[in-house]
Amino acid sequence: MTSKPVFLEDSILRKGLPATAGSKILQGFKAPFDAAVAERLTGAGYALRSEPPGTEFGIAPPAPVPSPVVTAVAEGRADLALCNDFSGAAGDQAAALGLYTIRPTYGTVSRYGLIPSVCSMDAVSVVCRDLRQGFALLEVIAGHDERDGVSEPEPSYRYAPSEEPLKTAAVSRETLPMADAGPAVMDILVCAELSGNLSRYDGLRFGYRSPDFKGLEELYLKTRTEGFSPETKLSLVVGAMVLSEGWYEKRYHKAMQIRRMLRDGIDALLMKYDVLSAPAWAAPLCGLPSVTLPGAAPPAARLVAARKRENALYAAAERGGIYGV
Amino acid sequence: MEYEVVMGLEVHVELSTESKLFCGCPARFGAGPNENVCPACAGMPGMPAVTNRRAVELGIAAGLLTGSEITRVISFDKKSYFYPDLPCAYQITQYFAPVCTNGRVEIETSRGKRRITLKQIHIEEDAGKLVHDARAGAALIDFNRTSVPLIEIVSNPDFRSAEEVVAYLEKLRSLLSFAGVSDCRMQEGSMRCDVNLSVRPVGSETLGTRTEMKNMNSLKAIAAAIAYESERHIRALQTGSETLVQETRRWDDARGESFSMRGKEDATDYRYFPNPELAPIVIDDEWIARVRETLPETAEAKYTRLTERLGLAEHDAAQITQSRNLSRIFDGTTRIFDKPRDAAGWILVDLLGAVRGDGKTDDDIEIDCEKFAALMRLVDEKIISRAIGKKLLIKVLEEDIDPAAYAEEHGLGLVTDTGAIGDAVREVLAAHEKSVLEYKDGNEKVMGFLMGQIMRRLKGQADPEAVRAALTAALS
DSSP states (O other): OOSSOEEEETTBOOTTSBOOTTOGGGTTOBOSSOOHHHHHHHHTTOOEEEEOOSSGGGOOOSSOOOOHHHHHHHTTSOSEEEEEOSSSHHHHHHHHTTOEEEEOOTTSBOOTTBOOSOTTTOOEEEEESSHHHHHHHHHHHBSOOTTSTTOOSOSOOOOOGGGSOOSOOOOOOOOOTTGGGHHHHHHHHHHHHHHHHGGGOSSSSSSOOOSSOSHHHHHHHHHHHHHSOHHHHHHHHHHHHHHSTTTTIIIIIHHHHHHHHHHHHHHHHHHHOSEEEOOTTHHHHHTOOEEEOOOSSSSOOEEEESTTOHHHHHHHHHHHHHHTO | OOEEEEEEEEEEEEOOOSBOSSSSSBOOSOOOTTOSOOTTTTTOTTOOOOOOHHHHHHHHHHHHHTTOEEOSEEOOEEEEOOOTTOTTSEEEEOSSSOSEEEEEEEEEETTEEEEEEEEEEEEEEOOOEEEEETTTTEEEEEOTTTTOEEEEEEEOSOBOSHHHHHHHHHHHHHHHHHTTSOOOOGGGTSEEEEEEEEEEETTOOSOOOOEEEEEEOSHHHHHHHHHHHHHHHHHHHHHOSSOOOOEEEEEETTTTEEEEEEEGGGOOOOOOEEOTTSOOEEOOHHHHHHHHHHOOOOHHHHHHIIIIISOOOHHHHHHHHTOHHHHHHHHHHHTTSOOHHHHHHIIIIIIHHHHHTTTOOGGGOOOOHHHHHHHHHHHHTTSSOHHHHHHHHHHHHHHOOOHHHHHHHTTOOOBOOHHHHHHHHHHHHHHTHHHHHHHHTTOTTHHHHHHHHHHHHTTTOBOHHHHHHHHHHHHO
């Protein structure tokens, strides 16, 4: 356990504190309740601090700005941070700053109290300098929560590299059919889901409202025009487009089909190997756990394992640290 | 040229669950504005949707009641549009995998039996309610109804007359309210019906231009709206008075007219897509069997039992089986008091008569069935008179008294003492000599009047048969 506070992105709700998700649209909004993750950490005696994320709703701008919570760990003000790294962008930033990012298996950490960006990929992830501290923190926050509709059933998890000794030291290179489509599939699905989740910010009930409007239509238009950044608006437009009549089949549905193929392909490889070094889209699209290793170059080296095999990742990441993979 | 009206119905029915479809808020009707609201149904971020399995069960029940195929893996989708009563700007519904498909409902009309086929039944969440406050010049939003679970029952275009539509809605109401799927109260909005209507020349196979009508709050309004709209269509086809367009129309019951709400050209693109927040739900045989076990006897089966086995008049059986509450009272009382025809009389004549003035519907009556049955038995065993029984019924309804104890305590037992009856007969005859003469002149109607006077003198506690015997003897 660390004596320094754990830094949380403010998209992880803490009752009474501002929850902006880095967006003007949530100006003035205060969380009405504690996220499951915050409850568990407070219960375990961790001190918490909240910071807005570096980018609005975690939507990466062209030049990624490190999230303040990642910077806090890099600068030694904290040993641990939690962020919603749905796309893997935060993992890249952390790696560039010499830090690990642990993304747990989808459904093992409760999303209760996490401001949703991309529901099928949202994952509270741990940024740490020390793997042992990181996995110890994950142990505190992981486990079933009935308040999350996709929560896995296990009440708790134990993470230790010795739990899953790696089968083999063999390393080989594999190719995956359709892998080239991975980034485009990510893009389509991220935009589509964002357009759904961000529709609720309409200026009526909470958050930012344009001060000057005539009628309902203008209230919607001005609030959302002024409240979102250009990157976010671009994502929302693309998202609405790929879901609209005529485009749904060609874009969203096709992306879902390829997602399934990619998942099947990676699952097949993970029957053969304990751990894969995989591109950034693999963990979010397939719901797999991943550890991003510290290292200068984006894209960072990213290890993924089969669902709920965090311990294989733990073992491999430790060894990777030793051998400098 | 002869025209025929072709209609399909979309019926929304609120499910009788304790809580809402995707959060823990109470789903009941009648709370103060925004009392049943939490961050989730107010559209605040951070509270994941979790499906209420009871709602799925009631959806399965609706499917079983309509002979539908139950879908084995169901999922929920997002339907996106901006409106103030929809806090998330998407409605969670079932677009790709509805819980039921291919059902049917048998109806009876003046032209015989007909089968209405159902395209599908899907589960979805309701929206909130906008209240326009003229004084404040503002629209107020009440989110109590937001996310209350609904099923939408979508029929095929099988209807040809308003009579069929009304018969179908009555049948659905009876089926669903009996099984506890919904209370189906049109006036409270827990049953709502949209009518898709088109008109074509008799014999034609192609459908005419279709309009959808909303906002009918009663069966009467639905029948009136259908009559108005079919006439408008036929007139347009015959005289070219207007060009029919595919559109949604709002029924104005006060004016007896329908008005265009929105046309097809500005139809919203709802951008349906699977809600990734909710895992698909598997419905296995075991679950379906469990739901089937919880289904009560259908109104139809009950009607047959009441008429054929228990010997009730068809009219009485129909009236009892149309109301879930009357059926419950009938079953509850006949379990103790084994004379079903007498019980039916007590319920349909005395009980309904006693509450009629209160403006209550059949479903609002609350009565302790055991006490009601005890009362029936007291009268049947001639421990109290029927007239006293009627008075005690009101006491049971209003004060929840125990009839036997109350009758004993207040000395309301039946007077069979021939001495007391004889005294009363003599006194009444002496006081109404004119009536006695009329009777002797052959006016038999006077008998009833004299009976009433004697019964009144005996405070309604006498056995009418004993009184009649004594009176007849005294008059002859």
